[in-house]
Amino acid sequence: MKKIYTIILFVTLLSILSGCASNKAGEDSSKLKVYTSFYTMYDFTSKIAGDKAEVINLVTDGTEPHDWEPSTTDMVALEKADILVYNGAGMEHWVLQVSDSLQNDIILVEASKGVEIISGEEEEHSDPHVWLDAKNAKIEMENIKNALVQADEANASYYEENFKKYATLLDELNEELVKRLGALKDKSIIVSHEAFSYLCKAYGLTQTSIGDLEADAEPDANRIAEIVEFAKENNVTTIFFEELVSPKVATVIANEIGAATAVLNPIEGLTKEQADSGEDYFSLMKANINALEQALNHD
Numbered sequence: 001m002k003k004i005y006t007i008i009l010f011v012t013l014l015s016i017l018s019g020c021a022s023n024k025a026g027e028d029s030s031k032l033k034v035y036t037s038f039y040t041m042y043d044f045t046s047k048i049a050g051d052k053a054e055v056i057n058l059v060t061d062g063t064e065p066h067d068w069e070p071s072t073t074d075m076v077a078l079e080k081a082d083i084l085v086y087n088g089a090g091m092e093h094w095v096l097q098v099s100d101s102l103q104n105d106i107i108l109v110e111a112s113k114g115v116e117i118i119s120g121e122e123e124e125h126s127d128p129h130v131w132l133d134a135k136n137a138k139i140e141m142e143n144i145k146n147a148l149v150q151a152d153e154a155n156a157s158y159y160e161e162n163f164k165k166y167a168t169l170l171d172e173l174n175e176e177l178v179k180r181l182g183a184l185k186d187k188s189i190i191v192s193h194e195a196f197s198y199l200c201k202a203y204g205l206t207q208t209s210i211g212d213l214e215a216d217a218e219p220d221a222n223r224i225a226e227i228v229e230f231a232k233e234n235n236v237t238t239i240f241f242e243e244l245v246s247p248k249v250a251t252v253i254a255n256e257i258g259a260a261t262a263v264l265n266p267i268e269g270l271t272k273e274q275a276d277s278g279e280d281y282f283s284l285m286k287a288n289i290n291a292l293e294q295a296l297n298h299d
Contacts (some may be wrong), residue, residue: 017288032152035078037086037095038065039269040131041111041144043281046086048162052155053083058251061275064244065268069094074274082151085144088112091128105174109147111140118197129266132199134174137281138167174270180289186296188234190227192241195266205292210249212240218249231257238295240264243271262291 032053035041039128041056049055070078078084079102086092088110098155099108116131130136145163149156181203189196194209210227211219219227231239231253238260241250247261254261267284274284 032082032148033080034083034085034148035081037084037092038068040267040281041085041087041140044111044131044137044141045144045148047166048141048159049148050158052152052158053148059269060268061272062244063269066091070098075101077101078106079080081106083107083109083147085109085111085147087127087128087130087140089115089117089130091125106162107147109144111143112136113143114139118201125192127197129195129268130198131267131281132196132285133202134167134170134177134285135202138170138174140172169282173282174202177285177289181205181292184292184296185298188236189264189292189296190231190236190239190253192229192247192265193244195242196264199288210253224249224253227253228256231259237298238262240291240295242266242268243267260295262292262295264288 021123032049034045034049034053034055036045036055036057038059042055046055046270056077057106058070059068078098081104084095084099084106086095086109088095089112095108099106112128112130115136117126117130119126131140139217141266144157148159152159155197184205188206188208189200190208190210192209194207194213196207197206199205200207208227208230210223230236236257236291239250239286240252240262241247241264243263243265245261253259265284267281270279
């Protein structure tokens with residue numbers, strides 16, 4: 001992890017810059033201004049908020065969010081926000097220090113509140129990717145909905161209706177995951193880092209990670225050798241990597257054992273192509289189901 005930038009420097013700048021900044025042309029100042037910490041939170045919030053709030057994602061498309069930190073410009077923008085939605089569970093290491101420096105009455109929404117958190121292989125760390133269990137995604141959307149209702153009671157029924165719509169879709173997605181992943185011939189996957197604990201626990205899979213909870217950490221030679229041996233012993237035919245992380249190590253291992261590589265998406269962010277084509281949480285989860293079926297239903 002990169003060291004967190006010194007927040008103290010922001011405080012002085014905020015008092016200067018926030019006073020001079022003005023609304024961009026075309027912005028509706030009557031709408032809630034909601035910031036989100038990375039793509040999944042943006043997607044969930046946008047679905048519930050609809051056209052009643054301006055939802056802005058802090059992490060841009062194509063950026064891996066684990067080590068992202070806010071800039072001074074982001075801090076100035078957050079001074080004008082009504083709500084900041086973040087995942088929690090160890091995903092955003094910067095939130096508490098940033099929130100302590102803000103001088104407005106921003107509502108902080110820890111979307112994963114109420115989710116049973118799974119610890120990683122190293123006990124002091126947890127896997128933050130709670131949304132890969134559709135039941136947890138429903139909890140996160142409900143927490144976001146509750147915050148929107150709190151901040152904008154006049155549109156409470158609108159937010160409630162949107163939540164009901166997507167809660168139904170999440171129930172249907174969960175049923176599809178249970179049915180299709182439960183029918184897989186094999187249940188063991190090799191992934192680039194330990195991001196799929198919730199997916200595996202909820203739907204009967206087991207993951208072996210090349211790296212740890214650090215998405216961009218490179219394993220040493222001993223770890224690679226262990227993974228190669230495990231893959232051979234278990235007749236693994238596909239090594240999964242993530243779209244926003246280099247596939248280099250996964251490719252090395254796949255070449256060593258004569259396996260294929262494929263994307264298993266932790267849904268942390270979109271590529272430009274995915275954003276342009278209108279992909280979202282639901283379409284990416286269904287792509288994950290397809291990828292797992294192709295990899296694990298081999299003879």
